[in-house]
Amino acid sequence: DAGVIQSPRHEVTEMGQEVTLRCKPISGHDYLFWYRQTMMRGLELLIYFNNNVPIDDSGMPEDRFSAKMPNASFSTLKIQPSEPRDSAVYFCASSYSEDYEQYFGPGTRLTVT
Amino acid sequence: AQKITQTQPGMFVQEKEAVTLDCTYDTSDPSYGLFWYKQPSSGEMIFLIYQGSYDQQNATEGRYSLNFQKARKSANLVISASQLGDSAMYFCAMRTGTASKLTFGTGTRLQVTL
Numbered sequence: 001d002a003g004v005i006q007s008p009r010h011e012v013t014e015m016g017q018e019v020t021l022r023c024k025p026i027s028g029h030d031y032l033f034w035y036r037q038t039m040m041r042g043l044e045l046l047i048y049f050n051n052n053v054p055i056d057d058s059g060m061p062e063d064r065f066s067a068k069m070p071n072a073s074f075s076t077l078k079i080q081p082s083e084p085r086d087s088a089v090y091f092c093a094s095s096y097s098e099d100y101e102q103y104f105g106p107g108t109r110l111t112v113t
Numbered sequence: 114a115q116k117i118t119q120t121q122p123g124m125f126v127q128e129k130e131a132v133t134l135d136c137t138y139d140t141s142d143p144s145y146g147l148f149w150y151k152q153p154s155s156g157e158m159i160f161l162i163y164q165g166s167y168d169q170q171n172a173t174e175g176r177y178s179l180n181f182q183k184a185r186k187s188a189n190l191v192i193s194a195s196q197l198g199d200s201a202m203y204f205c206a207m208r209t210g211t212a213s214k215l216t217f218g219t220g221t222r223l224q225v226t227l
Contacts, residue, residue: 031213043204043217056214091158098213099165101148104158 002026004105006092012111018080021108024073025094033102034067034077035091043091049075050098082112115140115209119218126195126225133180134190134221136205145209147188149179152202152220161203164188195225 005024013019025032033048047057052069060067064083069075079086089109093102116139126132138147149161164172164179172179180189192199202222206215 033214042219045214045216048213050213056212059214089156093158095213098208098211099146101160101163102215103160104150106157109156 004092004094004103006090006105006108008108009106010109010111012113013082014113015083016081017112018078019082019086019110019112021077021090021092021110023075023077023092023105025075025092026103027073029094029096029103030072031095031098031102032069032075033093033095034075035093035104037089037091037107038087046077079110082110084112086110087112115142115145115207115216117205117207117216117218119205119221121221122219123222123224126192126223128195128197128225128227130195131191131193132195132223134192134203134205134223136188136190136218138186138188138205138207140207140209142209144211145207147179147181148206148208148215149177149188149190150204150206150217151199152204153198154201158204162190192223197225197227199223200225 007022034046046059047067049069067077089107091107093104095102118137145166147164151159162174162177176193178191202220204220205218
C-alpha cells in the first residue's frame, strides 16, 4: 500500500488567504485523523472521522478551521482566513479501527506570512 | 483526563548500546492502549510498538520492546543495539477507553553517537 498521502507537502501563503490541505488515507482504514504539530503545543488532535463521519472536533481551534471527508478515500482541512499563528506541520493519519495503531502521512508544513 | 509525561527532553547513547526512553501515563480508565512513535529529522511519524492495558506480556518488535509496569503507570521504550539511524524524536502516546484519539507526550530527542 502507498501509505497515507498528503498534499501539498509545503504551503506558504499570506495572512488572510484560504488554505486547503488534502489527505488520502490507507485503503480499508475506517478512521481518519487530523493533527497539528507546533513547538509550543506539540502534537494535538484537531478532528477525527469514522466512516466519513466527524466524531470529535473538539480540537479544532476556531471557526476558521473546517474539515470534510466526502468519501472514504479523501479528506480536506481548510483554514479560512489563515493567520500567522496557524503556521505548523499538519498531519493526517488513518487506522483500521479504534483499537489499532494510526499510520501518519508525511505532513504538510504550512507557513503563513 | 488522560496525560502522558516524558521527562527526558534529550538522551545520548553510544552505537550498539541499549537505551531506555521513559514514559509515564495517567488515566482512570481501565482500558487503554500505549503507543510509541519515532519522528526522524525528515518529519514523518513512524509507528514503532503498541501495548494494550490488558496485555499480559510486554510488547516487542524487533529491536524495540516496551517495558510495561502497570502499577507504576509506566511504559518505557527500550531500544537494543542502537544504530545511528535511531537518532530521532520519540513520542509516547495513549488512547483510552473506546475513544480513538491519541494523547501525545512532549517527546524525547535521542542522539546515537559513534
